[in-house]
Amino acid sequence: MPRSMTGFGRAVKLYDTREITVEIKAVNHRFFEFSSRLPRQYAFLEERLKRLLSGEINRGKVEISVLIATVGEPEEQIEANVGVIKSYIEALRSIKDEFSLPDNLTLSNLLRIPDAITVTKREEDEEELWNQVSETASEALSGFIEMRKTEGEKLKSDIKLKLDEIESGVEYVAERSPEVTKEYFNRLYAKLSELLEDRNIDEQRLLTESALFADKTAVDEEIVRLRSHISQYRELLELNEPIGKRLDFLIQEFNREVNTIGSKCNDLSITRTVLSMKNTVEKIREQIQNIE
Numbered sequence: 226m227p228r229s230m231t232g233f234g235r236a237v238k239l240y241d242t243r244e245i246t247v248e249i250k251a252v253n254h255r256f257f258e259f260s261s262r263l264p265r266q267y268a269f270l271e272e273r274l275k276r277l278l279s280g281e282i283n284r285g286k287v288e289i290s291v292l293i294a295t296v297g298e299p300e301e302q303i304e305a306n307v308g309v310i311k312s313y314i315e316a317l318r319s320i321k322d323e324f325s326l327p328d329n330l331t332l333s334n335l336l337r338i339p340d341a342i343t344v345t346k347r348e349e350d351e352e353e354l355w356n357q358v359s360e361t362a363s364e365a366l367s368g369f370i371e372m373r374k375t376e377g378e379k380l381k382s383d384i385k386l387k388l389d390e391i392e393s394g395v396e397y398v399a400e401r402s403p404e405v406t407k408e409y410f411n412r413l414y415a416k417l418s419e420l421l422e423d424r425n426i427d428e429q430r431l432l433t434e435s436a437l438f439a440d441k442t443a444v445d446e447e448i449v450r451l452r453s454h455i456s457q458y459r460e461l462l463e464l465n466e467p468i469g470k471r472l473d474f475l476i477q478e479f480n481r482e483v484n485t486i487g488s489k490c491n492d493l494s495i496t497r498t499v500l501s502m503k504n505t506v507e508k509i510r511e512q513i514q515n516i517e
Contacts (some may be wrong), residue, residue, distance in 0.1 A: 228517045230254065230285035234369025239296070245357055246292040247365040247437045249278070251373075253515045254286035262290040269351065270358055277362055281370060283467040284517045291358060304343045313338050375515065381510055383463050385503050388455055391479070394502040396449045398486060398495055404442055405492045444489055447482045454479050469516040476510045482517055506516030 230253040259275045274289055314330065315462045321328055335341055454475055461468045461475070483506060485501040 226299075226374060226465060227377040227381050227462060227472075228370070228373040229380060230260050230373070230515050231376060231517050232369045232373040233284075234365040234367065234514070236361050236364035236368065238315070242295060243354075243357060244294045244296055245361045246290075246294075247358070247361045248290045249287065249362070249365050249369045251285040251287040251369070253284070254284060257282060257327060258282055258286045260288045262288065263285070264291075264293060267291065267293060267354070267358075270355060273355060273359070274362060277359060279365065281366060282517075284469060289362065291362070293354075293358070306340055306343055310335055310338065311339050316453050377516065380516060384462065384512060385459065387509050388458055390505050391451070392455050394505075395448055395455070395492065395499045397498050398490075399448050401492065401495055401498075402490075405490075405495070428449070444486045447486050447489075451479065451482045454482070467517045469513060472513040472516060473510075476506060476513060479506045480510070502506055 230251060232249075232251050235247070235251045237244065241336070259278060259280055261271050261274060263271060270291065273290070274407060278287055278289065283423070313335070317330060320326065458472070458475060462469055480503070483502045489498065490496055490499060
């Protein structure tokens with residue numbers, strides 16, 4: 226079934242030390258275009274996420290957003306440099322005794338000492354992190370794809386109805402075209418009868434003129450091709466693979482054949498039918514811009 230290029234998926238998973246949130250959204254685009262929003266320290270995940278998504282998404286402008294929050298153990302580890310602090314205290318007390326200064330050393334004073342406190346970030350296990358992010362992203366991707374399928378099914382149903390409309394128009398043109406030639410012959414005969422009155426009418430000449438008119442306005446080939454295009458379109462809509470580009474190419478062929486019929490027709494009712502068909506073809510062309 227066709228899939229829409231518009232979609233959204235979201236997943237939140239809680240692990241021992243992390244809560245991971247992944248959102249995937251996309252709009253239509255001629256090709257696959259990827260962008261990501263990641264915390265700077267996790268930029269190394271971007272290429273892996275791109276490969277994960279490109280394996281399932283063929284077309285569309287896709288953005289993935291990843292939030293990673295620490296739960297449980299803090300990310301930073303804080304340690305006091307006891308040796309450094311002890312050396313500072315001894316040095317300060319030596320100065321106090323040497324110059325008879327008051328001993329007003331406090332904890333807040335010690336915290337101002339350079340390197341008294343060391344803050345180290347807990348080392349990340351990159352593979353463990355990737356496994357957790359990819360699991361969450363895969364869940365979001367499943368929801369994203371499901372939404373695309375749902376939207377694609379709606380597009381498919383609507384396009385099939387519009388194909389029925391075009392097919393009805395094609396059948397009307399196929400039935401009406403021979404009648405137009407007969408009517409041309411009758412009008413020509415009536416006109417000549419009026420002009421020539423009692424004189425004989427050259428019926429062979431009439432037949433020749435009618436044959437030329439029929440050849441000039443013949444749309445048999447266009448009708449055959451349109452019927453074939455409609456059949457191909459219906460077959461493509463049933464495929465379980467990306468079909469957007471093929472649908473786009475084929476709808477251009479629809480437009481070409483309908484325009485040709487319009488340029489050849491010499492009948493008001495056929496002209497009206499052609500205009501209606503052109504309008505329906507344009508509606509389909511707009512819809513398939515959002516099919517993967």
